[in-house]
Amino acid sequence: MPDPAPRRDTRGILAPADLLSRVRFRRRLPAPELRPYLEHYWLIDWALPEPYTTRVVPHPSVNAVFQRYGPLGAGAGAARSTAEVSGIGPGLFTKRLEGEGRVRGVQFRPGGFRPFAPAWPVSAWTGRRVPLREAFPDTDGAAGDAAVSAVLSPDDDHAVVAALDAFLLAHGPAPDPAAVQAMELVELVRADRTVLRVGRLARLSGLSSRSLQRLFASHVGVGPKWVILRYRLHEALERAEAGAAPDWAGLAAELGYSDQAHLARDFTATLGLSPTAYARGLSAP
Incomplete structure (x- = not known):
C-alpha cells in the first residue's frame, strides 16, 4: 500500500491563500515508525520584498521549530538560526516574516510529544516557547548546533526529512x-x-x-x-x-x-x- 499523504487542509491558518501566495509551504511525512506520534513535518521558505504578518489559530499540538532568518545562500555568519519547542498556544499566534528565511517544523499529534520528552507533563510547555535544549537536554552546546545545522542547511526536502527523522529517532519514542x-x-x-x-x-x-x-x-x-x-x-x-x-x-x-x-x-x-x-x-x- 502507498504511504498516506500528509493532510492538505489549511485549518487554523487565517487567510491561507494570502499566506500561500507569499511563501513556499509544504508538508512531508516522517519515517514510518514516527508517524503514530507526528502529524507531519512542515517546511516554509520565503524571500519577501516587504514584510508580511501571518496569523494562526493553533492546533492542540506541540511543535519543534527550527528557524533560520537571513539570506539563504549566505554563510552561517550572515544568518540567525534557532531551534525551540513551541507548546500549545492558547491564543492567536502572530508571526512577522520579512526578508529571506526558512522554517522546518515538526507538528506532533496531540498527545504524541510526551514519548519524546517523558520527564515533564505536556502542560509544562503550554503557552511557552522554549529553547530546544529545555525539552531535549542533550542538545545543548555543540550537539545542539549540529542538529540545527543538519535540519536547516539542506535545500533538498528529502535531506531535511532525513535529518528530522534522525533527530527524533535519537530521542524516542518511549513506549507510553x-x-x-x-x-x-x-x-x-x-x-x-x-x-x-x-x-x-x-x-x-x-x-x-x-x-x-x-x-x-x-x-x-x-x-x-x-x-x-x-x-x-x-x-x-x-x-x-x-x-x-x-x-x-x-x-x-x-x-x-x-x-x-x-x-x-x-x-x-x-x-x-x-x-x-x-x-x-x-x-x-
Missing part, C-alpha cells in the same frame, strides 16, 4: 500507553462531530471526568473542553472562509455551542474580532 490513549481520544474529538461535551468523551473513553482531565493535562497539555472548542472554532473559521456568509446561529448549534453569543465570545477572544467582522474582511476586495 497513556500517550496512545490520549492520541486516540483527541482524534475522536477531531473526527466525530457528535463529541461536543466532555461528559460524552469521558463515557466513550471509559474514564471518569477527573481521570480524563488528568490524562489530557499530562499528555495533551490542555483540557478536553479546550480541545473540543478549538476544533469547533477551526470548523467555524473554515466555514467563514468558504465564501458565503454562514448562518452563525445555526453553525453555533451545530458545533455544540450553547448559543450564537457563546460562539461569538470564543471567536472574538481568540481572534480579536467578531465572526461577522472576520467574514466581512475576507470578502473585502
